Amino acid sequence: MSATIINGKEIVGSVREQIKAEVGALKENGIQPGLAVVLVGDDPASAVYVRNKAKSCDEVGIYSEVYRLPAETPQDELLELIGKLNADPKINGILVQLPLPKHIDEDTVIDAINVNKDVDCFHPINVGNLMIGKNSFLPCTPAGVIEVLKRTGTEIAGKHAVVIGRSNIVGKPMAMLLLRENATVTVCHSRTANMEEVAKQADILVVAIGRGKMINRNYVKPGAVVIDVGMNRMPDGKLAGDVDFDDVLEVAGAVTPVPGCVGPMTITMLLQNTLEAARRANA
């Protein structure tokens, strides 16, 4: 058996078309959504992500500003910039690219972002609202994964979803969104015993561990839908996900490619949140 390779390009393209049309309709009412992206330091991967975010804004008609600050920027200076962006009516969404340099406290920075402009859904109030099912922004990567599942016609309710990884950015909010969709959810992490056995029970397996090609066929139930959130630079210089794609392809029902699915879908959800923030600001 060979799995279906999920067509990330097509899914991303159709969601972005929809967003572009909605941005166009808002513009006719004199409203243009705006996003500010802040990058501190010169991490090359972060620089690529930030460039892609700004380019994607352009493509759907969202106004964007990118702030590239030197690695040694004092925390107070960053907080001052966030204060200005919080007060700027052109800016509906603020994204501070993580990780930040060591001398800057990430929690302090996230706490400083206006809750209504927190398009990453990292602010504790938005994370809390997500937990209790109140209307907040949806965290971009997990929301992108749910969108991929829905658009591939994958049933979520009543299914067993296993999430491998428990980060604040992906694993934990992913579990929450799957729960919202009425899946039965298990979270695996570095201290999980018998991870292969647990993962093999999954109808839907979401992998976000940050270790290239770690998940092979031994972790996958025949026919399972496997979503790979990872993006790793392998020793041969090539990019690979957390899933051993070629191996898993032989047992899974469907697999996402890396690159080309969850990455661009994450940015798409950022565009969606920025649009939503602009709607709320002008309601």
Ligand code: GUN
């Ligand atoms: N670093 C890695 N992923 C993300 C993300 O989704 N948002 C931000 N702000 N930083 C990140």
